[in-house]
Amino acid sequence: METVSILKTSYQKCLDSGNGMKNCAIEYYNDSDSLLNVSYKNLKLKLSSKEQSKLKKEQLDWIKKRDLYFEKVYSDTKKEGHFVEGSGDFDMVVFDEKANYILSRVKELIKKM
Numbered sequence: 001m002e003t004v005s006i007l008k009t010s011y012q013k014c015l016d017s018g019n020g021m022k023n024c025a026i027e028y029y030n031d032s033d034s035l036l037n038v039s040y041k042n043l044k045l046k047l048s049s050k051e052q053s054k055l056k057k058e059q060l061d062w063i064k065k066r067d068l069y070f071e072k073v074y075s076d077t078k079k080e081g082h083f084v085e086g087s088g089d090f091d092m093v094v095f096d097e098k099a100n101y102i103l104s105r106v107k108e109l110i111k112k113m
Contacts, residue, residue, distance in 0.1 A: 001107065001110055003035060004035070004103055004106060004107060004110075007028070007031055007032065007035065007103070008103075010031075011024060011025075011027075011028040011031075011099075014027070014028075021088070021089075021092050022088040022089070022091050022092045022095075024092075025091070025092040025093075025095035025096045025099070026091075026095050028095065028096065028099045029095040029096075029098050029099040029102070031099075032098075032099040032100075032102040032103050032106065033099075033102055035102075035103070035106050036102050036105060036106050036109070039106050039109040039110055039113075040055075040059060040109055042113065043055065043109050043110075043112055043113050044056075046113060062105055066101060066102070066105070069101055070098055070101075073094055073097040073098060073101075074094055077090060077093050077094055077097075078090075
C-alpha cells in the first residue's frame with residue numbers, strides 16, 4: 001500500500017507543477033499498470049497451484065470488467081462535454097480515471113498477500 005501512496009504523491013506533484021499534465025496522467029496510468037503486474041506476480045508466487053488457477057480466473061474476469069469500465073469512462077467523459085475529445089485535458093481525465101481503477105485492483109491484490 002505504501003507504493004500506491006508514493007505513486008499517488010508523485011502524480012500529484014507532477015500535476016501541481018502545471019506542466020505537461022496529460023503526460024503526468026499517462027505516466028500515472030503506466031506506473032499503475034506496472035504495479036498491477038508486479039502485485040499480481042508477487043501474489044501468484046505465494047499461492048498453491050489451485051489458488052493460482054483461481055487467481056488467474058479472477059484476474060481474467062477483472063480484465064473484462066476493466067475493459068468495459070474504460071469504454072464507459074471514455075464515453076462518459078465525451079458525453080459530459082467539458083473537454084474536447086482528443087484534447088490534452090480530455091486524455092488527462094481519461095488516463096486519471098483508468099489509473100485509479102487499476103490502483104483499486106492493486107490494493108485488492110496487496111491485501112491478499
